[in-house]
Amino acid sequence: MSKKLIELKNITKRFGDxxxxxxxxxxxxxxxxxxxxxxxxxxxxxxxxxxGGFETPDSGEIIFDGKVINDLEPHQRQINTCFQKYAxxxxxxxYDNIAFGLKLKKLPKSExxxxxxxxxxxxxxxxxxxxxxxxLSGGQxxxxxxxxxxxxxxxxxxxxxxxxxxxxxLRQEMQYELKExxxxxxxxxxxxxxxxxxxxxxxxTIVIMNEGKILQIGTPEDIYNEPKSRFVxxxxxxxxxxxxxxxEDYLVEFFxxxxxxxxxxxxxxxxxxxxIRPEDFDFIPPSKAKIVGIVDSLIxxxxxxxxxxxxxGHEYTIHTTKYRDIGSKVGLMVEPQNIHIMHKERP
Amino acid sequence: xxxxxxxxxxxxxxxxxLIALPTVFLVVLAFSDYSLYNPGNFTITLKNFQxxxxxxxxxxxxxxLVLSLITSFICFIIGYPVAYYLSTFGDKTRKIMLSLxxxxxxxxxxxxxxxxxxxxTPNTIFYDIFQFNIDLLGTKSAVVIGMVGMYLPFMIFPIFxxxxxxxxxxxxxxxxxxxxxxxxxxKVVFPLSVGGVVSGVIMTMLPSMTSFVLPARIGLxxxxxxxxxxxxxxxxxxxxxxxxxxxxxxxxxxxxxLVSVAAFVMIxxxxxxxxxxx
Numbered sequence: 001m002s003k004k005l006i007e008l009k010n011i012t013k014r015f016g017d018x019x020x021x022x023x024x025x026x027x028x029x030x031x032x033x034x035x036x037x038x039x040x041x042x043x044x045x046x047x048x049x050x051x052g053g054f055e056t057p058d059s060g061e062i063i064f065d066g067k068v069i070n071d072l073e074p075h076q077r078q079i080n081t082c083f084q085k086y087a088x089x090x091x092x093x094x095y096d097n098i099a100f101g102l103k104l105k106k107l108p109k110s111e112x113x114x115x116x117x118x119x120x121x122x123x124x125x126x127x128x129x130x131x132x133x134x135x136l137s138g139g140q141x142x143x144x145x146x147x148x149x150x151x152x153x154x155x156x157x158x159x160x161x162x163x164x165x166x167x168x169x170l171r172q173e174m175q176y177e178l179k180e181x182x183x184x185x186x187x188x189x190x191x192x193x194x195x196x197x198x199x200x201x202x203x204x205t206i207v208i209m210n211e212g213k214i215l216q217i218g219t220p221e222d223i224y225n226e227p228k229s230r231f232v233x234x235x236x237x238x239x240x241x242x243x244x245x246x247x248e249d250y251l252v253e254f255f256x257x258x259x260x261x262x263x264x265x266x267x268x269x270x271x272x273x274x275x276i277r278p279e280d281f282d283f284i285p286p287s288k289a290k291i292v293g294i295v296d297s298l299i300x301x302x303x304x305x306x307x308x309x310x311x312x313g314h315e316y317t318i319h320t321t322k323y324r325d326i327g328s329k330v331g332l333m334v335e336p337q338n339i340h341i342m343h344k345e346r347p
Numbered sequence: 348x349x350x351x352x353x354x355x356x357x358x359x360x361x362x363x364x365l366i367a368l369p370t371v372f373l374v375v376l377a378f379s380d381y382s383l384y385n386p387g388n389f390t391i392t393l394k395n396f397q398x399x400x401x402x403x404x405x406x407x408x409x410x411x412l413v414l415s416l417i418t419s420f421i422c423f424i425i426g427y428p429v430a431y432y433l434s435t436f437g438d439k440t441r442k443i444m445l446s447l448x449x450x451x452x453x454x455x456x457x458x459x460x461x462x463x464x465x466x467x468t469p470n471t472i473f474y475d476i477f478q479f480n481i482d483l484l485g486t487k488s489a490v491v492i493g494m495v496g497m498y499l500p501f502m503i504f505p506i507f508x509x510x511x512x513x514x515x516x517x518x519x520x521x522x523x524x525x526x527x528x529x530x531x532x533x534k535v536v537f538p539l540s541v542g543g544v545v546s547g548v549i550m551t552m553l554p555s556m557t558s559f560v561l562p563a564r565i566g567l568x569x570x571x572x573x574x575x576x577x578x579x580x581x582x583x584x585x586x587x588x589x590x591x592x593x594x595x596x597x598x599x600x601x602x603x604x605l606v607s608v609a610a611f612v613m614i615x616x617x618x619x620x621x622x623x624x625x
Contacts, residue, residue, distance in 0.1 A: 105525060
C-alpha cells in the first residue's frame, strides 16, 4: 500500500460568482502518475494551480506529506510545475534556464553543472547547453521545461497540458518518454489534460472531472471498462449509449430484447443507460442475431473500419476489421462483459 | 502595390524638402566658408572645427551630457516603478491611467516651460497658493527638475509596453523554481525589460540633451546646453553679426544629428520589433 503524498480535502474555489471547484476531495499517492482529465473549463488547471501554490482555496485543506500547505508560497513547496506554454526564460540559454532553480538555492557550481548535465541527458538534450531558447523547436522547448522542473528534484511534478502544442507524432513519442521518466525518477507526476488518449497511455490513476466535480477515479482500465456514468463513457473513448431497463441482476433489456450482462445491484425494472464500446460489437449472421441493422456508412480508418449501423432508427458506431457493404443487413452481437450498465443521470 | 505608390509622394516631398535638403545645406555650410546671407566665397575648409576649442562650447557639451544623463537617471528611478505599477492593473484602469500620463503632453511645451519658470520664481502665484518659495531659477537643479517633468512620460511608456507584454507565466515559473518576489524581479522581470529601459533612456536623454528653450528660460541663460550654442550661432547671423557663425552652428547641429541617429540605431538593436516605441 503506497503512501498518501498529497490530499485535497473539501476544497472549494470560486472566481467571482463562478464556482470552479466544488467540495473537491481526492488524494495522490507517492510515485504515482495521476491524470486530471476533463473538458476545458472543468477546473483541472485550477486544481493544479492550487497544488502548485499559485491559487489559494476559498475553503478546505491541501495537505502535503501530512502538513497543511494552504498558505505556503510556491517556492516553499517541494513541488515544481511544467507550464502549459513552457514559460521558459527567453533571456537565458538552455543551461541557465535549467540551472535557474539550483542557482537560487546557492548550490556549489560543480554540483549545479553536474545536475544540469545529467538532467539534459535524461531529457535527451545533451549538448544543447549553450543554445538560446528561441532557436529550439516546440518539442525541444518542452524538454527544457521538463528538465528545468525536475532538476530541482521535487517530490511532485505538475504538468499542465504539456503536450498540447506538439504535433501528433511527437505527442505520442513524448507520452512514452514522460512515463519512462516518471518511473526512472520515482516521483509523483500530476498531469492535466483534456486528451483521453494521453490519459489512458500514461496514467496509473485517472481522475475524471466535469464542472468542478470529480466523476470517477480509477485506473485507466477501470475507467475505460467500467465507466460509472454516461459522461465518463462518452468522454473516455467513443461510446454507443442505449436506453435500457434492468429486468433483474445480470439481465438487461434493450431493443426489446433481453441480454445477459455482468452488472447487478439495480432495482428491478430500473431504467438504465447501456454503454457499448464501438470495438465490442461482433458481426454475426442476421438470422442468429438479437440486434439487426443496416450499414449506413463506412470509413476506412487504417487499422479498422468505422461503420455506422442504423438500428431501430438510431445510428450506432462500430469499429471492426471486417468489411461490410453499405446498405447490407448485418447482425450484431456483444459479449456480456462488454455490456456496461449505468444509472441514469439525473437531468 | 505599384498603384498605391502614388500615395507615398507627399511623404517623399516632405522628406526631401524638410529633411534631405536641409541636411545637404548643413553639410555644405559646415565644411565651407560659404556665407548664407552674404553669398560670395566658397572654399571647402575645416576651420569651422575651431569652435570645439572654445571653452564655452566645451562647457555646453559637458552640461548637455551631464544634465541629460542625470535627467535620464532620475526619470528611470521614478519611471520604472510607475511603469511596473501600471502594468499590474486590469485593462480598463490601465487605459485610464495611461491617458492621464499622456494628457499633459498635449499642453504646449512652451506653456509647460513657463509654468515651471513660475514655480521656480519667488513670490509668484505659486507662493500665493502654497505659502513658500522654491527659489531655484538659474540653477542646474531647476533645469534638471524641469526636464524630468517634461520627459518623464517618455521613460514610462517604453518600459510599460515591455512589461505589459511580458508573459506572466514567467513570473510564476520563477516563483515555482524557488524565487522570492525580489528575486523574481531581479532575475526575470528586470532583465526582460532592459530593452524598454534602453529605449526610455534614449528617449529622455536625446530631447534633454538638445533642449534649448528650457535651459534658456529656467536656467536664465546661465546654464547653456549645446542647443543654446546652436541657437545663438544661428540667431547671431540673422541679427546681422559678421563672421561664419551659421557655418559653425551647422557643424554643431550635424554633430547632434549624428548622435541622434546613433541612438536610434541603438534602439533598433535592443528592440528588433520596435515594441518599445509606442
